[in-house]
Amino acid sequence: MDSTLREFLRQGNTVISNLVLKNYKKLGMTDTEFILYLQLNSYLQKGETFPELENIAKSLQISVNDVYTQLHNLIEKKILKIETIVNQQGQKTDSYSFDFLYQKLDSLIDEEKKELLNVSAEKDRQKIFNAFQVEFGRDLSPIELEMINDWIEEDKYKTDLILLALREAVLSQAYNLKYIDRILL
Structure with missing residues (x-):
C-alpha cells in the first residue's frame, strides 16, 4: 500500500x-x-x-x-x-x-407530507365530483357539491365508499343524493 x-x-x-x-x-x-x-x-x-x-x-x-x-x-x-x-x-x-438544522428539516418534511396529502385529497375530491357528473349526466348544483363536500370533510367517508354508494344508487336507477346519503349511513 x-x-x-x-x-x-x-x-x-x-x-x-x-x-x-x-x-x-x-x-x-x-x-x-x-x-x-x-x-x-x-x-x-x-x-x-x-x-x-x-x-x-x-x-x-x-x-x-x-x-x-x-x-x-x-x-x-x-x-x-x-x-x-x-x-x-x-x-x-x-x-x-446542528440541532436547529435537523428541527428545520423535520418541519420541512412534515410540510411536504401535508402538501402531498392535500394534493391527494384534492385529486380524490375531483374524482368523486367527476364520477357524479358522469353518472348524473349533468353538472352538479352548488347544494349537491356542498353535500358531497360534507361527506368528505365532516363525515370523513373514504373516496371508495362514496363511489361504491354512487354505483349502488346508479344500479337502482336512483340519481338522488339523499338516496346515496342513506346508503352511506
Whole structure:
C-alpha cells in the first residue's frame, strides 16, 4: 500500500444525510454555508466539537474573517448553535450543534407530507365530483357539491365508499343524493 492510499484511509470519510444534501437550499443555506456545514460536520464526526477557525479557513482556502461571517450567518438562520457543555469535573467546553438544522428539516418534511396529502385529497375530491357528473349526466348544483363536500370533510367517508354508494344508487336507477346519503349511513 503506498503512502497516498494510507493517508486517504487515515483521513476517514464524512457521512452526510442525503436529506440534508437534497434540501439545504430549501433550508436557506447558501453553497458556501453548506460547504462550511460539511467541514464542521467532518470535525464533529471525528469527535472535535469546536474546531479552530484557522483550520477550517485553511481547508476552505478563505480568510478566518470569512469563516466567522459564514458561522454568524448559520447562527442567524437558526441552522447552527453554539452550546456550552459542562462535563462531570465542572469544566465548560463549547460545541457546535446542528440541532436547529435537523428541527428545520423535520418541519420541512412534515410540510411536504401535508402538501402531498392535500394534493391527494384534492385529486380524490375531483374524482368523486367527476364520477357524479358522469353518472348524473349533468353538472352538479352548488347544494349537491356542498353535500358531497360534507361527506368528505365532516363525515370523513373514504373516496371508495362514496363511489361504491354512487354505483349502488346508479344500479337502482336512483340519481338522488339523499338516496346515496342513506346508503352511506
